[in-house]
Amino acid sequence: MSEPGRYVRIMDTTLRDGEQTQGVSFSPAEKVNLAKALLEQVRVDRIEVASARVSSGEANAVAQIVAWAEERDLADRVEILGFVDGGQSVDWIVDAGGRVINLLAKGSEKHCRGQLGKTLDQHVADVRETIARANERGLAVNLYLEDWSNGYRDNPGYVFGLIERLADNGIGHFMLPDTLGVMTPERVFAAISDMVQRFPALQFDFHPHNDYGLATANVLAAAQAGAAAVHCTVNCLGERAGNASLAEVAVNLRDQLGFEIGIDESHLARVSELVEYFSGKRIADNAPIVGADVFTQTAGIHADGDKKGSLYHSRLSPERFARRRKYALGKLAGKASLAKNLERLDIDLSEDNQRKVLKRIVELGDSKKTITTDDLPFIIAEVLESKDYDHAELLACSISSSLGLDSTASIKIRLDDQEHTAAGNGNGGYDAFTSALSKVLKKQGLALPQLTDFEVRIPKGGRTDALTECSITWQTDDGELRTRGVHANQVFAAIGATLRVVNILMHRALSERRSAEAASTAA
Known part of the structure; x- marks a missing residue:
């Protein structure tokens, strides 16, 4: 039988x-x-x-x-x-x-x-x-x-x-x-x-x-x-x-x-x-064979095993079902997970840049459950643009927006070795943040440059939980400067782009001061 x-x-x-x-x-x-x-x-x-x-x-x-x-x-x-x-x-x-x-x-x-x-x-x-x-x-x-x-x-x-x-x-x-x-x-x-x-x-x-x-x-x-x-x-x-x-x-x-x-x-x-x-009846993402996530490896150790010898494959190969294997990016991702996704996108990065990108993926994974292959180019662009300046760091931030009322922001920020707090309000969360930040910068003799363009993008697919890339163009004394930030929350993506310009301006000011001091000493 x-x-x-x-x-x-x-x-x-x-x-x-x-x-x-x-x-x-x-x-x-x-x-x-x-x-x-x-x-x-x-x-x-x-x-x-x-x-x-x-x-x-x-x-x-x-x-x-x-x-x-x-x-x-x-x-x-x-x-x-x-x-x-x-x-x-x-x-x-x-x-x-x-x-x-x-x-x-x-x-x-x-x-x-x-x-x-x-x-x-x-x-x-x-x-x-x-x-x-x-x-x-x-x-x-x-x-x-x-x-x-x-x-x-x-x-x-x-x-x-x-x-x-x-x-x-x-x-x-x-x-x-x-x-x-x-x-x-x-x-x-x-x-x-x-x-x-x-x-x-x-x-x-x-x-x-x-x-x-x-x-x-x-x-x-x-x-x-x-x-x-x-x-x-x-x-x-x-x-x-x-x-x-x-x-x-x-x-x-x-x-x-x-x-x-x-x-x-x-x-x-x-x-x-x-x-x-x-x-109209959705199936679970982990439904066997047909679920969205059933051919996705999340743990970095699994991706590493697959890379070294398909150690985590079974007869249930995605190719049987006209699907493909995926390697999730997030706080559990490892080098092999990143390598598999870079291979799929046909992107080649040095080991140093892979390390930086992976570090950023893990950071983002703490605030977002999943990062997809479509998110990856945004993260790479952000990381490769960074010069690793560490003059300004946002330590804490609370933003509140209400219908019919100004938005408010409270921030705690480190500028070099000093911590500062400030509050601001404005027409939207980002405007309130820049108001608070400007108060801190003003005390240091600094100011945000004029914002000339502001662009927000998400990866293809239109997911509501997608990573957001915010690209801001600034008018500085040395010409236009564009910075970007990436975050699951679009306001914090804009904040990331803003902190990047603050770091660049503070680094330039420090370099100019050192050059002036060197010239004075030589004279």
Whole structure:
């Protein structure tokens, strides 16, 4: 049953079960685009796209999907959930152009008696009647055994009796749901193994739910036990805690168990993005396979190991999924992390400049959670521009801005060996800072030069947490001078650029004074 190399079919039910996610409703156009991506690009074996009799819009979506699939000889891989309702679901599906009904029957005695008020034989008679009508109208039939997991646990005789009475009705797949997500991998394996051994001529699917966070593990157990097909959704969409993740299921069936599957992994991330966009449900950055951060190394020791021999690589290489490995820059970054990012940007820096850039990255990492490769050119430009003057250092700063009131700033600054404090106000935080700073400089016989241009930029991508580069042009006695600062906060980026000009002016003043003293001594 669990022999490596056996082909396991995957049915994706994002367009049906996924729509049971709170707040998710795909438009007909979105359903068509997702169906195309799942069948043609990701190449899942089957898709379940709707529930019968929901709405005219749902019928329109089914019709469009089936029409597209027929042109590519894929229509028999498009399935619709239907109900034991006197043939109404059958007629709805046929009218929409569908070819396969996934008929929902009661897989537990509790549901059969408590919800329908019927005996097993009565329910079987109703199911047989619906199957007969489906066959008359040319539909292939699969059968869901709703609440099978509890039904098998509470009264397995009911489950076996239901299957025995329907086994000769031409049902393609008997689909076994863990409707409330209550099973463990061990229970799944034992139950599916029992079903497969009792009914070796039948095809069984396993349909998980993730209420205990075990959906993917349960799918693997079902496949090992001999399930012919397993169900999943993109991004784990589904009622309550959702279903099993298509990406996780596919990769684990292939890598961990050695089963053959038809999935094209290079499109998994793309279809995940589509579902995220259409559903409005964001996935976690650390979601396996498709999350934004799962191929990002943060610790410098990991980047170093990769540089020296791919020591932190596994079979889950980003290239499999049309993605690329990243090395995060921040307070945990090391030389190897920086080197990997410089290599990606095709930038060559001396060891001394790499050391300076890394020092600045670590400093910025204390005020910002992540620094991206796109931030790096700003940091490099700032560091290479620096002359390492240390005449002025901002020790503390508090800036307050209010609507309808002047902004205020309180600063503590070191100028050479002396510390100074001052407060100022102005039209905005930066204006208030320069007001306070000017008071300190005035006491030292210094003044800020005239500001002639002020430019703020962020890296491409438009992230609200991006580093900000502030470039300021000053008019000095020796001509124009441009300084820049980089910070996660744009006001403090401007402050950095301003402190840089103060350092340059103080260094020039010191040099001129020393030159004058040397000339006086020589005379």
